[in-house]
Amino acid sequence: MININEIKKLxxxxxxxxxxxxxxxMFELKFKQATRQNIKTHxxxxxxxxxxxxxxxxxxxKNTK
Known part of the structure; x- marks a missing residue:
């Protein structure tokens, strides 16, 4: 994941x-959880x-433009 300051520049x-x-x-995590695969819940x-x-x-x- 990237820093919030880097996101603002995108x-x-x-x-x-x-x-x-x-x-x-997030969808892939939910799918793995539903199929009882090993996931990192954090x-x-x-x-x-x-x-x-x-x-x-x-x-x-969007509001500033």
Whole structure:
């Protein structure tokens, strides 16, 4: 995962791509959990937090333009 200051420097399209990637990772984690595969449960919280940061920055960028 990248730093929040680095995210702020990204373009709107790159932020949207990161959001897609994080959502995909979260889906894969949920799928692994549902199929009883070995997962690291702390990643749920980490991805949710990172997704919230990305969405906030995306929203702020849209409002400032």
């Amino acid at each position: 373009s709107q399209e790159e932020i949207s791509n990161k959001i897609y990637e994080v959502k995909k990772e 990643l749920f919280k980490k991805y949710k937090h990172f997704l919230a940061q990305l969405l906030t920055i995306e929203h702020n960028n």
